[in-house]
Amino acid sequence: MLKVEKIADGTVIDHIPAGKGLRVLQILNIQAGYLGRVALLMNTTSKKMGKKDIVKIADKHIDDKTADKIALIAPEASLNIIKNFEVIEKRQVKLRSKLVAVAACPNPNCITNHERMESEFKVEERGIRCSYCERLFKPEELSA
């Protein structure tokens, strides 16, 4: 068992599909030069998922837009908000029915990629549809 120190304040993102942890760091804009404390656990065992990744970030709050982006690649992820070493809130990320400005439309011929405007997608049963060009995408296409 790998031991990772506890964080006093911050967020633990749990139940990330194994291999997607690095993408979550990317979404959080955490890269070389980042000064805060961050832990990425890859391929830890999970009862629910077999293997999973976990990200711990000190002193960082995850806003709704970022949670939407995480939900695209890790629909089962949970956010544990830590204060004074205690989990004070635990919530599941959830793909909301309408996603505004969470990702660029992958269709290069879509107006959203040519005008100064926010992208917008609607989540449907079979995928995520751009409200403008009406194309249907898989969640992983949007987070690419």
Added chain:
Amino acid sequence: MNGKDLISIRDLERKDIEGLFSLAEKMEGEIGGEKSPLKNRIIATLFFEPSTRTRLSFQAAAQRLGASVINFESVALTSMAKGETFVDTIKIVDGYADLLVIRHSLEGSARLAANVAKHPVANGGDGGNQHPTQTLIDLYTIRKVKKKLDGLCVHLVGDLKYARTMRSLLYGLGMFGADVTLVSPKGLEMDKGVVDEAKTLFSMKIKQTNELDLKGADVAYVCRIQKERFADPYEAEKLQKEFKITEEQLKGVKEDLVILHPLPKIDEIDPAIDNSKHATYFEQAKLGVPMRMAIIMKLLGRA
């Protein structure tokens, strides 16, 4: 859709379309009459991408209703070419006209225009996405000639991969309970996602084949192979030859087979067929005017 916009066939329900059918029928009777219900109204046709036929059809419809038309075709002539944004152009013309018809090569442009404009917007084609007035004309023509849509056997023939007309038409035909056979050259099949969606949404029967065979069809809807999409023009030419509708192809088809085409056609239908009883595409183009009259009246809240 009263007083709102017409952007996508996806926004319409069967009852909206049926309403437009009866309104278009009424409009057919009023063409050439004394009524000018839209006198003093101005309709702007903004064709950022040229399509002379669609523009003329809209303008004829507007003028038949007594409205005036302001317009431009192609960006080269406008301040867009000088770097004005699309949104700015829409806002400015929204201040001039009561209804905006927009054609643009970018997908989603009409939706964006509708979000920005206070007046109703009709989509005259947004890139590879939607061309809802064409779809409504197609459905109206089939229903008019065949007296029904449900249970009809409709063959969609040609380049089904790139033709947006075919995708929207499949959707509309599904809504009205027609059975569809998709006939395309290998490699130009309709996107699987679109086919699956139509199957799920409308539980419609869809057959797919690479063989041009119109036997059993009530309607054959033909579109051209988009040669500009091919790296090798010779390859495109070859496919088009194989997929050309000739008199030979019409041997053994139903007596009352109806051939439709969104026009302009180039060499996908032998000109000899133009004079046959099957050719219905010029009638289809003509019916575009009353259908667009109906759409304009509806969008302006006058019907």
